[in-house]
Amino acid sequence: MIKLTKIEIGARIIQFRKAKGLSQEDLAKSITISRPSLVQIELGKRSIDVFEMQQLASVLGFSIDEFLSSSTMSISEPEVAYITKMPKTKERVSVPDFDFQKFKNTLLYILEKTAGKANINESILYKVLYLIDFNNYEIYESHLSTIIYRKLSGSPIPKNIDAILKKLLDDESILRIKTKMNGVTQLRYIPLEKSDLTQMLASEKEIIDQNIDLVGNWTEEQIVDYTKKDMPVKVTKEGEDINYELAFYREAPYTVRDYTAQNEGE
Numbered sequence: 001m002i003k004l005t006k007i008e009i010g011a012r013i014i015q016f017r018k019a020k021g022l023s024q025e026d027l028a029k030s031i032t033i034s035r036p037s038l039v040q041i042e043l044g045k046r047s048i049d050v051f052e053m054q055q056l057a058s059v060l061g062f063s064i065d066e067f068l069s070s071s072t073m074s075i076s077e078p079e080v081a082y083i084t085k086m087p088k089t090k091e092r093v094s095v096p097d098f099d100f101q102k103f104k105n106t107l108l109y110i111l112e113k114t115a116g117k118a119n120i121n122e123s124i125l126y127k128v129l130y131l132i133d134f135n136n137y138e139i140y141e142s143h144l145s146t147i148i149y150r151k152l153s154g155s156p157i158p159k160n161i162d163a164i165l166k167k168l169l170d171d172e173s174i175l176r177i178k179t180k181m182n183g184v185t186q187l188r189y190i191p192l193e194k195s196d197l198t199q200m201l202a203s204e205k206e207i208i209d210q211n212i213d214l215v216g217n218w219t220e221e222q223i224v225d226y227t228k229k230d231m232p233v234k235v236t237k238e239g240e241d242i243n244y245e246l247a248f249y250r251e252a253p254y255t256v257r258d259y260t261a262q263n264e265g266e
Contacts, residue, residue: 004068007044012067014042016060031055036138039248040259096143096244102199103164104173106132106145109195109205111174113212119220121179121186127227128215130156130242134232135256136207138247144204149242154228156242165189230254 004012017027028038031052040046048056057064110129114120120128129145136144147164149156158164168174175190197205215223227233231254232246250256 005044006041006047009048009068010042010044013056013060016056016062017042020060022059027056027059030059034141036141036248036257037259043249046259095148095241096146098148099146100164100167103145103147104168105195105199106204106208107168108173108191108193109197109200109208110212111189111191112195113208114216115190117216118181119216119218119223121181121188121220124220124223125189126157126161127155127223128211129158130227130233131215131230132208132211134230134244134247135211136204137244138250138255138257139207140203143244144207151233151236151238151240151242154233154238155224156227156233159241 017024022030024035024038024042028035031038032055033052037046041048053064053067056062057067107129110125110132114125114128129147130149133144133147133149136142147161148159150159151157165174165176169176173191173193175192177188177190179186179188215226218226231250232242232244235246235249236242
């Protein structure tokens with residue numbers, strides 16, 4: 001009978017994985033599950049079945065009976081060493097290579113979709129873009145706009161955004177205008193070019209549409225508060241880049257990946 005909680009099991013798996021010198025990506029591939037699912041297991045948020053436990057025992061070299069006992073076990077010398085050496089696989093890099101054309105096309109489509117929405121000014125646009133990028137990464141493990149975000153004043157801000165917007169303005173791809181909202185002057189952008197949907201995956205378009213639908217009628221204060229409390233932003237230190245991998249540590253209502261359905265299919 002299992003005497004450990006899911007959190008305790010996750011903690012022990014982390015210990016064994018690190019003792020073997022394996023990354024999450026290495027271990028996930030070895031037991032044929034996705035890395036986000038392994039993250040959920042290690043966080044104690046996802047149950048592990050007998051078959052997966054057997055695979056873990058084989059890869060990490062431990063006795064299942066001892067592993068599942070309530071007593072503390074040593075991990076320096078695993079009782080059973082089924083595999084003496086694991087091939088080292090390349091860790092997935094979460095920092096995207098910036099693709100100006102991809103970013104431009106993404107931004108143009110967002111501007112088209114948010115035209116006429118009074119709450120989407122320049123500052124809020126950055127937060128909508130952040131939600132789109134991190135939601136896409138959590139679900140598909142790929143980068144959408146390809147931009148990196150930095151935490152500034154508690155909020156996610158695209159890096160080098162001023163230079164990027166200047167180029168788009170100089171190329172006459174977008175137009176910057178000033179508007180007043182409740183007596184406050186705001187900056188907004190209008191697309192002067194049509195986005196090329198043939199250069200966008202259907203899943204990417206869907207992510208953009210879903211996020212604009214989500215926050216389209218929220219107040220600016222609600223959008224700011226929501227993004228500040230999202231796990232990747234919340235745990236990042238002020239002034240540092242926000243790691244895309246943190247999207248896998250989200251909890252409700254922020255998480256957008258259906259881990260339950262995924263686990264049933266693995």
